[in-house]
Amino acid sequence: MPEALSPVSEVTVRRARTGDVRAIRRLIDIYARDRILLDKAMVTLYEDIQEFWVAERDHDARVVACGALHVMWEDLAEVRTLAVDPAVRGAGVGHLVLEKLLQTARWLGVRRIFCLTFEVDFFARHGFAEIGETPVDGDVYSELLRSYDEGVAEFLGLERVKPNTLGNTRMLLHL
Numbered sequence: 001m002p003e004a005l006s007p008v009s010e011v012t013v014r015r016a017r018t019g020d021v022r023a024i025r026r027l028i029d030i031y032a033r034d035r036i037l038l039d040k041a042m043v044t045l046y047e048d049i050q051e052f053w054v055a056e057r058d059h060d061a062r063v064v065a066c067g068a069l070h071v072m073w074e075d076l077a078e079v080r081t082l083a084v085d086p087a088v089r090g091a092g093v094g095h096l097v098l099e100k101l102l103q104t105a106r107w108l109g110v111r112r113i114f115c116l117t118f119e120v121d122f123f124a125r126h127g128f129a130e131i132g133e134t135p136v137d138g139d140v141y142s143e144l145l146r147s148y149d150e151g152v153a154e155f156l157g158l159e160r161v162k163p164n165t166l167g168n169t170r171m172l173l174h175l
């Protein structure tokens, strides 16, 4: 039975803590099953916790959404693992979390934000546009190839991760 939609005014977006990892896990599991989100190992969630923000419902402190910003280069970052609890989708919570990630990018000095998604309309409404090529020059491409991160491999469009990204759209926002 779906819960009533939570108005945005009753949600607080804050940085994630290690104690939120189980709630983030729950949100990822909902969407990773259908390959909408890339699955993440628990150790990766703990390692990356400082990249995450969560939306917490004020009345019961339940985490109802999460999202992460992963910096890849001086002027380039990726929005990752943006997930809203199905019970509160369409109530503006995803918008709030994405805005926080973009605000964080501005603060960091990052001006280009990448995402790989099925939710093209949602990201387009936030200014993202579809791209074809990987938007980095040859030198940066070579440096990024040295990363062990799966998401960076997806950004580069490497053959070995192509099964993860089938049907996704590559999008970029210039802040």
Ligand SMILES: CC(=O)SCCNC(=O)CCNC(=O)[C@H](O)C(C)(C)COP(=O)(O)OP(=O)(O)OC[C@H]1O[C@@H](n2cnc3c(N)ncnc32)[C@H](O)[C@@H]1OP(=O)(O)O
Residues within 6 Å of the ligand: 007, 008, 031, 036, 037, 079, 080, 081, 082, 083, 084, 085, 088, 089, 090, 091, 092, 093, 094, 095, 096, 115, 116, 117, 118, 119, 122, 125
């Ligand atoms: C890079 C990546 O992480 S890609 C993966 C993206 N995530 C997924 O695909 C996982 C599955 N999807 C989700 O988790 C969510 O549906 C998301 C993240 C895509 C969107 O989050 P939601 O909270 O459902 O979206 P949100 O409610 O903010 O916006 C959708 C629409 O709801 C409507 N809406 C309803 N109530 C409100 C409200 N109170 N305030 C604002 N918008 C509202 C608006 O029409 C809004 O459209 P807009 O974008 O033009 O403003």
